[in-house]
Amino acid sequence: MDIVGAGRHHRQCVVRLEVEVWAMEFRPVLVRSGLIVGLVSTVVVPLAFASPPAGAAPAATTTRTAVASWVPTGPGTPSVSLQITEQAGPLTSNLFFFVNENYCNTETNTAVFLSYSASGTERNRVFAVTPDLGAALLAAPKLSVNFTEQTAPECNTNGSDLTTVVSGPRKVSLFGLWHATGPATPTFPGEVVRPASAVLLASAPAPLTLANLGAPAFAQISQYTAP
Numbered sequence: 126m127d128i129v130g131a132g133r134h135h136r137q138c139v140v141r142l143e144v145e146v147w148a149m150e151f152r153p154v155l156v157r158s159g160l161i162v163g164l165v166s167t168v169v170v171p172l173a174f175a176s177p178p179a180g181a182a183p184a185a186t187t188t189r190t191a192v193a194s195w196v197p198t199g200p201g202t203p204s205v206s207l208q209i210t211e212q213a214g215p216l217t218s219n220l221f222f223f224v225n226e227n228y229c230n231t232e233t234n235t236a237v238f239l240s241y242s243a244s245g246t247e248r249n250r251v252f253a254v255t256p257d258l259g260a261a262l263l264a265a266p267k268l269s270v271n272f273t274e275q276t277a278p279e280c281n282t283n284g285s286d287l288t289t290v291v292s293g294p295r296k297v298s299l300f301g302l303w304h305a306t307g308p309a310t311p312t313f314p315g316e317v318v319r320p321a322s323a324v325l326l327a328s329a330p331a332p333l334t335l336a337n338l339g340a341p342a343f344a345q346i347s348q349y350t351a352p
Contacts, residue, residue, distance in 0.1 A: 186350060186351040188212060188349050189211045189346070189347070189348045189349075190208065190210040190211070190254075190346070191252075191254060191301070191303045191323075191347075192207070192208045192346075193207050193301070193303070193341040194341055194342055195342060197226070198339070201226075201336070201337060202226075202339075204225050205223070205325070205338060205341075206221070206223045207221070207222050207299075207301065207325065208221045208222075209221075209263055211252055211254055215251050215252060218252040219244075219246055220246075220247065220265075220268075222242065222244070222268070222299075223240070224242075224333065224335065225238070225239065225241075226240075230280075231280075234279055234280055235278060235279075236276060236281075236282045237274070238273075238276070238287065240272070240273045241272055241295070241329065242273075243268060249265070249267050250263065251265075252264075254346060254348075259304070259305045259319075259346075260303060260304050260305065260346075261301075261303040262301070262302055262303075263299060263302075264299075266298045266300070268297050268299055269294055269296060270296070270297050271295070272291065272292070272293060274291040274292075274332070275288060276288055297328065297330075298327065298328040298329070299325060299326075301324070301326075302323065303321045303323045303344060304323075305321050305346055306320050307320040314352065315349050315350045315352060316347060316348065316349045317349075318347040319346050321345050322341075324340075325338055
């Protein structure tokens with residue numbers, strides 16, 4: 126095996142090992158959801174063998190991004206925005222994560238506003254996108270977020286009389302899978318986008334538990350190559 130081939134083989138082994146290690150963090154959830162086979166077949170294998178999408182050949186300046194968003198469908202279903210960009214391989218990514226839920230406590234006629242937010246790079250996660258943009262995986266079992274809980278004395282508040290009850294760091298667990306549902310389409314010079322479906326298995330402390338997210342309102346996988 127030549128030096129280039131050896132380096133490629135080493136990187137694939139590192140990616141496979143990291144994915145398997147992170148998957149162990151989610152073992153109870155993965156087993157219940159029947160996703161272990163899908164994880165290996167849709168992400169780990171394509172990372173090694175898939176080809177790039179037409180119209181945007183991979184290069185040193187190429188970044189790949191997965192996006193998903195959820196809108197509230199009723200009580201206990203927060204608004205969620207999630208965007209992750211692979212910067213220099215699966216172990217270096219930039220993440221934007223924002224969750225908010227608003228509701229009225231009818232017993233006390235109090236408006237309640239809950240939110241999580243996180244952005245930037247962090248080492249304790251894995252994010253990988255196949256070169257053909259066919260699938261993407263996020264494993265972040267210990268994501269650091271900032272949690273805020275605010276209240277207002279009346280449910281019909283205009284937001285000017287909010288009181289912060291709690292504000293500080295929390296840990297949440299995220300495991301996301303994206304699967305392309307359509308062909309790669311150039312959108313503007315250097316960018317290719319594929320529509321996708323997505324599932325997010327999330328765990329967070331009360332009162333904002335991230336349960337019952339269901340299917341996202343929007344999801345896609347994209348690639349951008351700088352000129």
